[in-house]
Amino acid sequence: MLHLGNVEVEETFAEAFGMVYCRIVVTAANDRWLSHAEREFAGYACSVIACDAEVGRERSLSAEESPDGRPAAAMLCFGMNADRLAKAVVNRTGQCLMTCPTTAVFGDLAVGAAAGKRIALGKSLRYFGDGFQKSKKLGNRRFWRIPVMDGEFLVEEATGVATGVAGGNLIFQGPDERTTLSAAERAVDSVRDLPGVIAPFPGGIARSGSKVGSRYTGLIASTADAFCPTLRGRVASRLHPDANCAYELVVNGIDESAVRGAMRLALMAAAEEPILRISAGNYGGKLGKHHIRLAELLGGDL
Secondary structure, rough: OOOOOOEEOOOOOEEEEEEEEEEEEEEEOOOHHHHHHHHHHHOOOOOOOOOEEEEEEEEEEEEOOOOOOOOOOEEEEOOOOOHHHHHHHHHHHHHHHOOOOOOEEEEEEOOOOOOOOEEEEEHHHHHHHOOOEEEEEEEEEEEEEOOOOOOOOEEEEEEEEEEEEEEEEEEEEOOOOOOHHHHHHHHHHOOOOOOEEEEEHHEEEEEOOEOOOOOOOOOOOOEOOHHHHHHHHHHHOOOOOOOOOOEEEEEEEEEEHHHHHHHHHHHHHHHOOOOOEEEEOOOOOOOOOOEEEEHHHHHOOO
């Protein structure tokens, strides 16, 4: 067992795996409507165990970075393959962003540029215009203007898609809910608006960590019993002897380096709270090829 101050750090690894991702930029007339757009677009997008995608705000953009000078945010979307991700992103853009007052949507064509991979945005959504839609090309980028009741919904024709890394994780263990949640919140705050990563679960934290498989036929995942305090004595527990609560931070990123960097920041931030142990979830190396060892994060070997 390693130590960071008074906090134990288990000598284990977080098992992450490859997923495809895309980035879009959403703009709106003001912060209020940008916030509404972000929340709607990322709704029910925590885990591909049951959701169509894993989605979150990557970071807010400055006025200089914003494609149209308005309040803007970059959103990252992760899926198991490009076809499933494409369906999820276009559905979410149509249902959650085209309906949201004042928004516009821009793709990131730099993502996947080497392979030229693209997924449709406006290319599919233009048909909602019922023949009244118009296209405009700026350089090598095509946009669609779809008439809506407050004017026009401007949406880029496509966005790039590439392979990223998902499932980087840390598990915080503490004596009670208040202490453990406070540490988890500090961890989330440390990676908020960090380029290249998202924490897709509610507020960045998962209370129902999972393991692969179940005793019930047909379920691909079930509760992480090794970290459930009420199951201590009934299963092989991985909890600190004095821990009565655990929360998990899950990080998805554009590459392993981004995930490692976020995990290190989160680990250091969480350890400032009086928690007992920091661990990570893995499946013995059977699920993903990216094994992020906590000892390496402590040593700064990113």
